Structures are given as C-alpha cells and as structure tokens.
Amino acid sequence: MQEEKRKQWKIIIVGGGASGMMAAISSARTLGKGNKILLLEKNELLGKKLLATGNGRCNFMNIYCAASDLKGKEEDGIYSDEKKIEQFFSHGALSQLSVEETRQLFFQMGILSRVEGEGRVYPYSGQGIVIKEALEAEIKRLGVCIRSSSNVQNVKKQKDSFEVEMDNGECLFSSNVILATGGKAGLQYGSTGDGFAFAKSFGHQIMKPIPALVQLLCDKKSFGGCKGVRAKGKVSLLRENKVLATDIGEIQFTEEGVSGICVFNISRYVRFDKLEDRLEEKYSVEIDLFPEWSKDELFTILTEKQKREGKEAIDSLLKGMIHEKLGAALLNRVEIKKEEIASMIAASKMEELSHLMKHWNIKINGTKSFKDAQVTCGGISTSEINPTTMESLLVPGLFFAGELIDIDGRCGGYNLQWAWSSGYGAGKAASKE
Ligand SMILES: Cc1cc2nc3c(=O)[nH]c(=O)nc-3n(C[C@H](O)[C@H](O)[C@H](O)COP(=O)(O)OP(=O)(O)OC[C@H]3O[C@@H](n4cnc5c(N)ncnc54)[C@H](O)[C@@H]3O)c2cc1C
Incomplete structure (x- = not known):
C-alpha cells in the first residue's frame, strides 16, 4: 500500500473487553466527532467475559474501592509495593475516573445500580448483560469504528506510526495504540495472554502471570x-x-x-x-x-x-x-x-x-488453571508505565489498560473498577497525544 493512501487511525485499541470498551468511550468523548478510533476484538462480540462476571449479575464496582484492595506481583514473588499501587490507583487511574464518577458514568448510560453487602455494586436489574450493552451502545453512539472477529497477531512501531498486524495478513496503522487484551484468566472468553507477547516485543518486563481468585488444590487425604x-x-x-x-x-x-x-x-x-x-x-x-x-x-x-x-x-x-x-x-x-x-x-x-x-x-x-481463575496475578511491570496516563515509559504512543498490567484485586468488584479507571485514563491520554 502506498504510504500516502493508507488509512491512518488516531488510536487503535486492541481488545474489546471491559478496559478496552472504556478506553474507547473516554477517547471518543475527548476527540469528539470524526474521532478516527478503531476498536479491535478477536471474539465475535464485545465484552464476552463481562457476561460471566458476578455469576451473570456483574459486580461491576465497589463503593469502598481503595488502593489497598489491589496488589502487584513484584520481584520477590510474594509481596507487592503498596506505595506503587497507591500511585497507580489512587493518584493515577482513580484520579481519572473515581468510584463515584464510575457510578455516575454508568448512570448516564442508563444503568441504575444497587449496592449490596461489603459495598459490591450490581446493575439494579440483576442482569449483568446490561453493562456490556450500555458500553457497546455508547461506543457506537460516539462513532468509534468496531471490528469484531479481528485477531491481532503483532504490534510494531515504525518511526511515528504503529503497525497492527491481523491474523489474515492485513496491516492497520495508527498514531497511538492502547493494549487492552486482558491477562490469561478466563481464557475461554478471549484473553489468552497475547498482550504480554506484544508488550515484551517492545522491551517491557512481564512479571510471570499466575492464576488468581481461584480454587486451591489440596491433599485429598x-x-x-x-x-x-x-x-x-x-x-x-x-x-x-x-x-x-x-x-x-x-x-x-x-x-x-x-x-x-x-x-x-x-x-x-x-x-x-x-x-x-x-x-x-x-x-x-x-x-x-x-x-x-x-x-x-x-x-x-x-x-x-x-x-x-x-x-x-x-x-x-x-x-x-x-x-x-x-x-x-x-x-x-x-x-x-x-x-x-x-x-x-x-x-x-x-x-x-x-x-x-x-x-x-x-x-x-x-x-x-487460568481457565478457572477470575483474574491474573502478574503482567506488565508497573515500573515501566506512567501511572497517570498509562503510557509506556519505553515506547511513546503505546498505552496499557486493565488486567494486562501487573495489578490485581480481590473479589468484590475491584478488578472491574481497575479495568474502568485504567481504561478511562489510557483513552483520555492517548487522544491528547
Ligand atoms: C468468571 C469470571 C467472573 C468475574 N467476576 C468479576 C466480578 O464480578 N467483578 C469484578 O470486578 N471482576 C470480575 N472478574 C474479573 C474481570 O472480569 C476482569 O478483571 C476484567 O474483565 C479485565 O478487563 P480487561 O479489559 O483487562 O480484560 P478482558 O475483559 O479479559 O478483555 C480483554 C479482551 O481482549 C480481547 N483480546 C485478547 N487478545 C486479543 C487479540 N490478540 N486481538 C484482539 N482482541 C484480543 C479478548 O477477546 C477480550 O475480549 C471476573 C472474571 C471471570 C473470568
């Protein structure tokens, strides 16, 4: 393809799960009409995993969510650096989209919510599918281009432009890329760890991913x-x-x-x-x-x-x-x-x-295994990501969101809150680049 004829997207978002959909919304809201944003999802539908969350009810946030509810894996394999998580979550992602702002945002998209025990928030209707549908409707309303059944094989950077290679050999070009491909947990919903390989090819360090929020196997005797x-x-x-x-x-x-x-x-x-x-x-x-x-x-x-x-x-x-x-x-x-x-x-x-x-x-x-896990512990090292913008400190124009990053939370709506807040922050920052 001739350089001058090829379509140049402003932002390509890889992964149409929770964080990718939120990144699409915040970037499209920032850029407005004619936004040149492309959302790529390998599944035939967006937000497939969301349908399985909270036993079908989608515990989509927690009103008490704080940095202490999230952890990173860290080098010694056991303890995480709480100050770093605080920086990422409370001062970074949550400062872009706080708990209250998240609830408001969903309310604006038509979702009434109910707070249950220990601050867990669910859609008032009791049906998790409404979260996926509301996000999708908003993305379409904002004019983001959605391509489902689109499996990204590789992401490269040539001079100032990213090249996103699809598994059918097609190559797409953009000024910025947001990787929102999830971790490896619940891989039957599409998150098979592809983003770790993409990030690694750019020189990012990956803390070895392991299954978390998962059953423990014990000595049966x-x-x-x-x-x-x-x-x-x-x-x-x-x-x-x-x-x-x-x-x-x-x-x-x-x-x-x-x-x-x-x-x-x-x-x-x-x-x-x-x-x-x-x-x-x-x-x-x-x-x-x-x-x-x-x-x-x-x-x-x-x-x-x-x-x-x-x-x-x-x-x-x-x-x-x-x-x-x-x-x-x-x-x-x-x-x-x-x-x-x-x-x-x-x-x-x-x-x-x-x-x-x-x-x-x-x-x-x-x-x-990962198939039975709800979240991934480990992922892209937080030491190489700007906590406020979610931009790579190694590759300008490359952003990350959600479970792909070495941050995971306990049960109760904390992981989706991280996906919303980090996705929102990444989308906003990528549209300003
Ligand atoms: C069974 C289950 C129940 C859960 N319940 C809850 C809950 O109630 N509350 C809560 O807070 N958290 C819950 N979680 C965790 C939560 O769903 C995740 O942490 C969250 O969805 C992560 O969002 P994400 O956008 O980072 O990744 P994902 O939601 O995994 O989205 C990543 C997307 O990227 C796509 N993708 C991956 N690779 C490619 C590629 N190469 N090309 C194109 N697309 C690609 C995938 O198909 C997927 O759609 C649950 C998880 C599971 C598995």
Whole structure:
C-alpha cells in the first residue's frame, strides 16, 4: 500500500473487553466527532467475559474501592509495593475516573445500580448483560469504528506510526495504540495472554502471570468425604509456617480442594515458580472453623459435653458444633475413631481435637488453571508505565489498560473498577497525544 493512501487511525485499541470498551468511550468523548478510533476484538462480540462476571449479575464496582484492595506481583514473588499501587490507583487511574464518577458514568448510560453487602455494586436489574450493552451502545453512539472477529497477531512501531498486524495478513496503522487484551484468566472468553507477547516485543518486563481468585488444590487425604460441605471460617495461607494472607468467609469443600471467596482472595500468594516448593509441600492452608472461640473455650465445651453426654459416640457429641462430615475428617486426623465412646477419650486427645478445630492445616499442591481463575496475578511491570496516563515509559504512543498490567484485586468488584479507571485514563491520554 502506498504510504500516502493508507488509512491512518488516531488510536487503535486492541481488545474489546471491559478496559478496552472504556478506553474507547473516554477517547471518543475527548476527540469528539470524526474521532478516527478503531476498536479491535478477536471474539465475535464485545465484552464476552463481562457476561460471566458476578455469576451473570456483574459486580461491576465497589463503593469502598481503595488502593489497598489491589496488589502487584513484584520481584520477590510474594509481596507487592503498596506505595506503587497507591500511585497507580489512587493518584493515577482513580484520579481519572473515581468510584463515584464510575457510578455516575454508568448512570448516564442508563444503568441504575444497587449496592449490596461489603459495598459490591450490581446493575439494579440483576442482569449483568446490561453493562456490556450500555458500553457497546455508547461506543457506537460516539462513532468509534468496531471490528469484531479481528485477531491481532503483532504490534510494531515504525518511526511515528504503529503497525497492527491481523491474523489474515492485513496491516492497520495508527498514531497511538492502547493494549487492552486482558491477562490469561478466563481464557475461554478471549484473553489468552497475547498482550504480554506484544508488550515484551517492545522491551517491557512481564512479571510471570499466575492464576488468581481461584480454587486451591489440596491433599485429598486430609478432607476426603467433605465434598459439597460449606462452612464459615477463617482461612490462612502459609508458606513454611509463615502466614502470607488471611481472610474470613464461607469455605467450600470440593472434590479436589477448597474454594469460596475467602479462599479465592488468598490464592494469589500461592507461587509454585520453583519445583521444590511443590515437591517439598511448602504451601498449606490453615482453616479455623471456630474464629469466634478460643482453643481453650472449645476444649472446655468439649470436656463438659464429654461429662454430660459421655455415653454417646464422639461423632454424635460433635454434631451440635460442626458439620458431621467435617467432624469426621477432624476425628480421622487426630486418630480418634468416630464411633468411640466419648467418656473413654483421653483429655490429651480432646486437647488435640480442640487445637485442630482452630488450626486445621492442609497441604496445597496447586491451584486450578487460568481457565478457572477470575483474574491474573502478574503482567506488565508497573515500573515501566506512567501511572497517570498509562503510557509506556519505553515506547511513546503505546498505552496499557486493565488486567494486562501487573495489578490485581480481590473479589468484590475491584478488578472491574481497575479495568474502568485504567481504561478511562489510557483513552483520555492517548487522544491528547
Ligand atoms: C468468571 C469470571 C467472573 C468475574 N467476576 C468479576 C466480578 O464480578 N467483578 C469484578 O470486578 N471482576 C470480575 N472478574 C474479573 C474481570 O472480569 C476482569 O478483571 C476484567 O474483565 C479485565 O478487563 P480487561 O479489559 O483487562 O480484560 P478482558 O475483559 O479479559 O478483555 C480483554 C479482551 O481482549 C480481547 N483480546 C485478547 N487478545 C486479543 C487479540 N490478540 N486481538 C484482539 N482482541 C484480543 C479478548 O477477546 C477480550 O475480549 C471476573 C472474571 C471471570 C473470568
């Protein structure tokens, strides 16, 4: 194609998920009519993942969202630099589109919302699809050119222009590019990690992506028979007996391990980067099934029950305290037969049992895969991105948004808030370049 005849877009946005759609809106609003913005999406429809969020209800933001709800992976693989996240989120993305402004923006697009427990915000209609539809309608109204079923293969920069290569060999040109291709979580919805390769080709450092907000896989011997049981409690993630993270909520026991929101929230800290960590079983989850009681109080309750109901088998004595399947698993762990007569059990064994009720330690041998994860921990290093504009510090005109960046949040609407705010900031800045 002759240089002078080729179509030059002002901005090409790669990825029509949450952050890409928001970037399209903010850039088109900034540039106005005739904006020359192209939105490329590999799926046949925009926002496919949004339809799966919040169990179909789309928990699209959280009114209490703050920098402390988000984390980065960081070099040591365990802890994130809170000051950097604060810079990115509170002073960067959130200063472009705050929590209240996000809610207002959706309201202007016709979405009434409802605040539920712990500040989680859902569409008032209870149907997540309205979020995707409202964004799409606004993008169309603003005159952004949308190309779905368009799979980007490569992104390059020649002099002042970007070349976006499609998988059919077509090449598109633009002054600025916003990469909003997501991470690798929920890859069945289109986010297969392509953006990491694009960013890497420009020299960006990628913190190794791992699945997060995901079920933990455990040693089955420890809790076999508890499948399907749900119990309220406290979960702590330990590495070589050091507590890395703790959360409270409903724990779900599954065929292969433990699940539930509180488990999801601690899952990002499981790092099996080194094989010996897996082989030496360095990670474990510790479950406190009685967070409101001390070990001594539980011991007193058990021994009083022993006095009162001593003729009963120990498993029936536990029934008023704990789900019978969990009780059976705990008894098995302390090597008490469940049919054993309660009065015959030694005080030392009762001591062990009450300790286990608060410190049930189960070895972890992995997490479920990206297919089952809700978010990616890791991604493009935040040290190479301008926190306010989301522009690459290495390549002028290249912007990033959403989960592709090494920032992830816990369950509760925080990840979508990050996608909206970072997408909004990137779109606005790219249109001013
Ligand atoms: C099952 C599930 C439930 C969730 N529930 C919630 C929730 O209730 N609340 C919450 O806050 N978060 C939730 N999340 C997380 C949240 O959905 C994501 O963090 C958010 O969607 C990330 O937005 P994004 O734009 O960065 O990436 P994505 O939404 O993943 O969008 C990336 C888009 O880029 C496209 N793409 C990728 N590569 C290419 C390419 N080469 N060419 C063209 N297009 C490409 C993909 O097809 C995709 O459409 C959930 C996630 C999952 C998987």
